[in-house]
Amino acid sequence: MGAADRGDAHNSLGLLDLFGDGFVRAPYSWLESLRSEAPVRYDPNTGLWLVSRYHDVRRVLLDSALFRPDNAQHAVTPLAVAALRVLARAGFTLPPALANNGSASHPGLRRVVTRFFNVRRVAAAVPAIERIAEELLGTAQKQIKTTGSCELFTSFAQILPCRVLMELLGIEGIAPITLISWSDASLELFWGRPTPERQVELASHVAEFHQWLTATVRSSTSPPDSFIAALTRHRLPDGKLLDVETAVAACFFVFIAGQSTTGQLIATVLQRALAEPGLWPRSAHEAGLAEAWVEEVLRREPPVTTWRRVTAQPVELGEVELPAGAELLLMLMGSGSDPDVFAAPELMCPHRANIRHHLAFGAGRHRCPGASLARTEAAVALRVAARHLPDLQLTESPKTPMLGLLSFRAPLSVAVEQPR
Template structure:
């Protein structure tokens, strides 16, 4: 191996850390600085190597032999003994299944899950998604019509994907609110930095979620859908899939299908309703909602980072990485890489390379639910713009509260009201 630097150049001083509220509110200056000055940068505060350029992130994702997925679902912060005991009492276990699986059965499990989220099934589900969105918006409309505000993030975007998932997979006997709360708790526990007391509360919810999934996987009545498919699955040697791995598959699919899709919908709604011209085009122009969602995925995706670990010493962008180096792939930063996307700060729904972003990953671990997420987000956005054509932000110019986990970012509130005649909303006009 040629001689290389062993440490990257330092970041410019004064930039916020990954969990700093300033970074959560506006990560773009930090991401741009990383790309320019230190594209493979060691962050001692988190023990992670930050990889920020599009070409580097793509090369990592496409080389699963050198960059392993083993750490993809590790907790960001060390869990205290009290939390570990709470999880242990619930029987919590997440053996390698999908995102963190480099084993021989990964491809088979992936194919099994993909049967339930392929393009044909997603297309067939569109009328159901439209009905679900319409039902939820109808419930909001009476309050909205009399001038009250509605939170499209909390009351619509967060729960719509959960209800869709339940209908797709035949889940009954539990509320969407409960499943969404469990999913959100899982993300916060494993990807956030909650204080110890909060960690314990989250662990109790995560344990309850895992116990419910275990009961579903074990139920003799679950013979259809994803869970039925997992029960029928046989490994290459003819043995059935163990319950712990089946639960791990469901754990990942439920969270990805609920929380991250809801986060995408919330961001797409926020950025569209900021500009009345965009809101009107979403409602009126065929295909515009889909193009808008794609630009949101490029510029402001819900999954902002993902992790890999080096299998051996290697070199990336002139930086030598030791074996076992923990990498954080800055997916959000790659969507704004000017080497790939012209004028990346501008939302331009009809740019030529609109689908070249890496927000769903790449290679053998590319997101299984990409088609469903795109479709749900576009349907949800279009339905809201048509149902609430005169919507505007209740407090224009006031920044929303943002979810700020290591790998997930989205507005927690998108509060809208009816627009009066004199209202004007800020926002760039799309090309």
């Protein structure tokens, strides 16, 4: 484990830049300074109040009347007029549907999602997850045989969740790579710090995604047992059928949340497992180890690092008086390393007693309905990869490219080699 991982450097919070390389590559010492020095702190760069202690984060998540979810999908970097024009021309709107919906329509819409991702459905999907994982790893294996090395993020971690989601939701007629590029563009546009020129580029992908979703929702060609067909049959609390815009907004969020985040989790799980002495070969066969490793990665280094809420009225939080309308950034990742809850948080302990107490999937009414799927996919990915490629090792690299958005963080490359 490197110095950055131990978090033994001391940082001046005045220099904190949530998008900067220093924070993205070595977040722990910053998160520790926030927790101990300023657990509820205004960040002038983003206009958000950073909430860092586990118990404060949990309190906010559990009280969705006082801490509303309305700002969950706002663009953190204000969009330039040119990018807004691209979106407007495509008829892009994101009415409250799931993560950003604090209204009476939320529970019903959420039930449509949970029906597709409940524990029973996920358990039934394990053979499909294994089959897709084996197929993708077969290709990686061939490449390693020929060249001695391979990159497991783009060839495996990123594609597996997309293909699984397509099977589970009955999505047809689109290439996985297209869905992945649309989803990644959406994350960067709404959670990144793109320049105005880059915003236009991203907005055109997001517009294309939105138009494809709208056309798919409007056409009646989706299989009757598919997610889209279930949404179009859904009735709101007033008895009216769900409108197309909200159905599209629900799909937009599920298609992004359902694959990008899980791909990011798998990348970190593989990278950390390969870096931990002896873990890789053991996770191939030791019962429960892959699952426990995934849980520790979710606690210490989750892909969804933060989540937003907004105060409905003035409130005291962590001894700070917040006005109504204060936008909060819940530091989910930092909360998993809070020593008040997790002993020796810097250590990866697959057998720690409170292993599932982390907040990586949120909590309360909006808690991630895809948690079971994400956990299962990541554990299967680790186990199958360790079985297929037992002698793998990480390729030494001075600087792994990282995704570092406001709420999403992961290695963008897992370069591996087979010792000859």
